[in-house]
Amino acid sequence: MATFTVFAFGTGEHSARTQNIISQFSQACTSPHAIVEGPDLLGRQVKPNVKNATRDVINWLMQQDSIENNINLTGFSRGSVTCIQIANRLKRYESFLERRQDQLTPDGEKLLRQLKALNLHLFAMDPVAGMSDKGDMHARVIPNNVKSYVAVLQTDEMRRDFKPQDLTRAIIRSPEITQVSMLPLYGNHSDTTKIKNANMQSGATLAWYSLYQFLTEHGTTLRGNRVPQMVANHVQGERLDLANNPNAKQLLQLYSLHHLEREHYLKSGLKMKLHDGMPTARIQRTLNQHAKYYVKNSYFFVNQMERELFKLAYPKAFNYLFEKNHFDSRFRDASASSQQEVINELTVLKQEDPILFRRLGARGVLDTHEGIRVGMPRGHHYLEPCMSMQQLFPDLVPEAVKDQAPQMNRLALLEMEVYRLSFRYQRDKSELNFYGERDKIGRAKDIRQEVNTLVNNQDLDRNTKYQMILDKMELHYRELVQADSNSELKPMLQRFLANHGRTYRIHEPAFPRVLLASFVDISLSLIKEAVGFAGNLGYVGGGVLYFVGTALQDFGRRTNELLGNLGYNPFKYIVSAIAYVFEGVGYAIKNSFGLKPLTQALTSGIQYIKEAIVRAIRQDVVEPIDEIRVRLPDLAQPLLENEHGINPARDFKERLHHQQEEFQHHQPVVGIETIEDRESEAPPSTL
DSSP states (O other): OOEEEEEEOOTTOOTTTOOSHHHHHHHHBOSSEEEEOOOOTTOTTHHHHHHHHHHHHHHHHHTOSOSSOEEEEEEETHHHHHHHHHHHHHHHHHHHHHTTGGGOOHHHHHHHHHHHTOEEEEEEESOBOHHHHTTOGGGTEEOTTEEEEEEEEETTOOOTTOOBOOTTTOEESOTTTOEEEEEEESSSTTTTSSBOSTTOOHHHHHHHHHHHHHHHHTTOOBGGGSOOOEEBTTSGGGEEOOOSSOOHHHHHHHHHHHHHTHHHHHHHHHOOOGGGOSSOOOOOOHHHHTGGGTSSSTTTOSSHHHHHHHHHHSHHHHHHHHBTTOOOGGGTTSSSOOHHHHHHHHHHHHHHOHHHHHHGGGGTOEEETTEEEOOSOOBOSOOOOOHHHHHHOGGGSOHHHHHTHHHHHHHHHHHHHHHHHHHHHHHSOOGGGTTSOOTTHHHHHHHHHHHHHHHHHOOOOHHHHHHHHHHHHHHHHHHHHHTTOOOTHHHHHHHHHHHTTOEEEEEOOOHHHHHHHHHHHHHHHHHHHHHHHHHTTTTHHHHHHHHHHHHHHHHHHHHHHHHOOOTTOHHHHHHHHHHHHHHHHHHHHHTGGGHHHHHHHHHHHHHHHHHHHHHHHHOOEEEEETTOOOOOOOTTOTTSOOTTSOOHHHHHHHHHHHHHHHHHHOOOOOOGGGTTTTTTTSOTTOO
């Protein structure tokens, strides 16, 4: 198995002048690789970069004798999104060749087999699509040719147009195939790409170690088999050597330092720059509001890897403080421990990691004159499976954890799949309702919270929790079916349940019931739409007010941010007062002077009444069909890519265009030797 690596720079970056994590790793790489230079501010080079890099991968594959190969992709910012688009383009090219199997030469057939067997591994450093590509699904979808996906996400970046492909945006096409770790770290967009000053060292060091381990684990070779030198602005020569192969305790100490440096990273995110732009105000990234879906005990751990490192480094203390001291068969001698055993391990922890020990005061650990004291066992009714460490640092994971991974990981994978489904429904709303919320957003949030509570707080075994999650999803699906809901959440739940072996036959009621329910549905829907149309001022009017109000509100916020501490400057007080007036007026206009929230309340009430009446009239019977196990198409997104990464509507036009050309020229797709020559004849979405 051979390996090819792609390094992609961010906006405005270039390998000849940029000094950061991508430049250092690309310069140190001794195995076959390609470098993708950063696009300009408008992102005009993104698509050509994706096309050229994909061609480099294809040309490299043509030279390989092996069928199974590794492609490692890593980038920063738009470079990360470029890597995601490369993965999607390779998947589309695989589908392009697959549709023409009978026309391929032996070399073409070999390439198709190579593409099908390809193992892509993607490490994304704060993936931000930018304004030009943020709506491109190929910048969001992680296709099923990606076997491992890691995203480092910066919590303190606050510029509005720097929204990352986080849990709410990234779409994992096949969660049963792709390993996923999304790891928030403190700091702004670029704070982990190098050490900018002596007060912010931990984030970049963690990123450096993680990327090194990720690339080398999947076949990339680096000069001297060592971690490349870090770019460190605070030292003479601006380079810093790192020790190879840190253990779990050393990595955990870096996270302790990360918490100690937290205020400096936060200030970095708040720092004002001229190009940040007036009047746009800073806004906290949504991943901060959803932290508990990235890592359990999110008030204590910044990401999942830190939590797992604690579990591996100090298993008795972790089990007692975060897992309610439940017995863990993977740690037979380091779980369900006595208080004295936990205290003994905490004594060692205090010596090795004093920063972490002090933070454990929040978990009831007291350091008194009589010695260390702990209270009752705390935490969740949940044993940490350590999936991120198995993905990133498998050599640090005990064999017992790896051996039991299939059954231990099962619940966590299902939990994350539910979160992604609910966030996707919430995010992918209609373009006609860009400033409103979807009808079933409350139900989507309920699903998320119900599953989170069940997994963390119910004292049940993992298999029972697994089945209860499916039962909850089934209950929501039944209610939507019985209410004859046209919400896209219904087919999304249907597909989810089918993927997990639950399919159903729906027995519709007698015709008179259907007729009466339809009459009620149509009548109340018309009333709801009329109220919505009037309350949103004809939608267009509501949209205009929303934009105007948001602009005024942001202008006021940004002005106050720039003013900073008012001190004793009377001029600042006057300007600040005017800015607050702008904020208030903007908020009022954005909400149509109170009409918008009132309209939302009325339409939600009408929708609830309508569904309750329809459910009572129809009384549909939803019958499980245990023997059917079918992967249903994603009916919720009929115009997006299918499981092969193809947009059906666009692909139909492209295939029709290509078939017309083939008919005219009567030339088959002959294989690898003419890929470049026939590129202009291939559909635009292929090479």
